[in-house]
Amino acid sequence: MSGILARYLDLVERRELRPDTDQHQVAIRLQALQDALEKGGDRGFLARLMKSRPPQPRGVYMWGGVGRGKSMLMDLFVETLAIDEKRRVHFHAFMLEVDQRMRQQRLRREDDPIAHVARDLATGLRCLAFDEMVVSNTADAAIMARLFTALIRDQQVTVVTTSNRPPHDLYKDGLNRSLFMPFIGLVEQELDVLPLDGPTDYRLQRLGDIDTWHTPLGDAATAQVREAFFRLTDYAPEDAANVPSAELDLGGGRTLHVPKSLKGVGVFSFKRLCSENRGAADYLAIAQAYHTIIIVGIPRMGPENRNEAIRFTKLIDALYENSVKLFVTAAAEPEQLYPEGDGAFEFARTVSRLKEMQSTHYMAKGHGPQG
Template sequence: MSAMLERYQALIASGELRRDPQQRAAAEVLAGVQDQLEKNGNNHNGFLKRLIKKSEPVRGAYLWGGVGRGKSMLMDLFHETLEITAKRRVHFHAFMIEVHQRIREERKKELGDPIPPVAAALAAEIRCLAFDEMVVNNSADAMIMSRLFRALIVDQGVTVVTTSNRPPHDLYKDGLNREHFLPFIDLISSRLEIVELNGPTDYRLDRIGDMATWHTPIGPQATAQVREAFFRLTDFKPEDAANVPTGELDLGGNRKLFVPKSLKGVAVFSFKRLCAEARGASDYLAIARAYHTVIIVGIPIMGPDMRNEAARFVTLIDALYENRVKLFATAAAEPENLYPAGDGAFEFERTVSRLKEMQSDEYLALGHGEPG
């Protein structure tokens, strides 16, 4: 039995994991990738590397499924127990930021197409590249990925293992110039084992347990609660809080939204960023589609002079609710006391109702984007 499967079995025996046939099948696929990589040995340089590249590269894997199904946990087990040195585990967003930087540096040399030398430089460092949460939210990444990953996988023989909330054919769905991205989908489908890890059980709900989602009043205690929820949902180590990745969400029309904290489908925003700035329904829909959980901090009590902010907040909550996004918040008051008077106060009552429902166990158990 491979080291990964041994570790997986140990977690089940200790009670840390439940028996799950789909999860076990996914673990077996990853263990197979691991075995093939280890048979080729640790040396990825020089003569041996050239010999290996003449043969078919080790086939990678693409694990996809809903939130909380154990994809990140399996990826961690795969990487930790993979006994080669030329490996790397990285969040997909952080990797693409690095790729853009490398491309900029290559372009400064004015030696032509920057993609092949970037791929070659990456391949010189790694034989296995493990990603978490592959997602494509902007046209710049979509344009680069098809060519870069073909160079990495086909030309350089790098094995790619990744997780995603979406099947390959839904990546960058309805995106600008998506036709240029289709070769990447074909590449994934032909070169990686596609493994569905989808089912009714959201294991991540166990991690937040009976934690409340709405925290009032605003203050250190409320902040600590949503901070704890973030770390539980993302598996990020609290002691490394200063290094939580940021994000940038493509809103269309050459507009971007900076996301102060963005990791594994969880985003953190301030109320001011979302509702005090001029935003429309399409902006909020982009957020709701990109993130399965949104944390909003600093929701104030809104008086009549904040009718614009209140209207935007209504639109925001509608988008989150309709896409079954989990909401955590720090607020100055309970939902029914957020906007007691002013234009649209009557309509705000529907938002209050939705905010109450979004705190229920039944709502939290729904999958992202799943009809109620």
């Protein structure tokens, strides 16, 4: 056996992975999907002559908290899937590609640009694998039902995806969510929804003894948050120059450039987040899109930095209320960041939250509002 199940069991036997009942069950389901896809790719002479398409296997939707093994299982699935007609892509990058293709189709004045985009995307493709399905803007929410209906039902592409949330919690409380509800129905009808939400956060364990708050600013602090990023994303440190970036939709036609964005982890500079004119809605968009963020270059602030301190407070409120993990490089410990100036007394609440966000209890929380 050379499929995902054999590879997973081998890793457990060699103690590179801990035994995990949820992971084992998902590996069994993914092995069945591999078998169906690979069998469908081995068509006989008559089927090839008639150019018939093999039966379409049901897809898989894996969901669970950060560090439960979703990306690891997805990696194993794609790596061991013995067909050429497969594609692995981060969901955010995929939707950016869809948006670009849609604009091209509109310029050509196509009657149904979504159908054309789906057909083009499905060319030479039988299995489409996503990492980190998350919906954070109205534009994506409005087209996803039609796009994925065309991909899955019309073009017969089998979809495998991971997400931090179950389908019914996607785009929760989002603007015009009624437009998105048909997509949730599609997922529940066409994909097997499998939980990976056990008590152990393996990604958190891999952080080892890396702290979340690093001071003073300098090479040592930068090296620590850089190492945290690579442990959280499984991205090879030697390929650091090629880490993907992203354009986060802030609504109203505005976007925020994220220099490093991968597997729900985003890297930002303090200057970009707090020295520019931003409001609570911008910070909420960040908190909803990323389960972990890294902020570099937090300075000491004084009375002349009142606006930056206020924005920083709003940012931390949004991150805290959505249980976003925070790693930073800073010029000082939280209590020395803004000791005097307009609003310094109120800043004490931000200090308290920053302290709590370093705790093991906070780091073990799942992403999203905890109410």
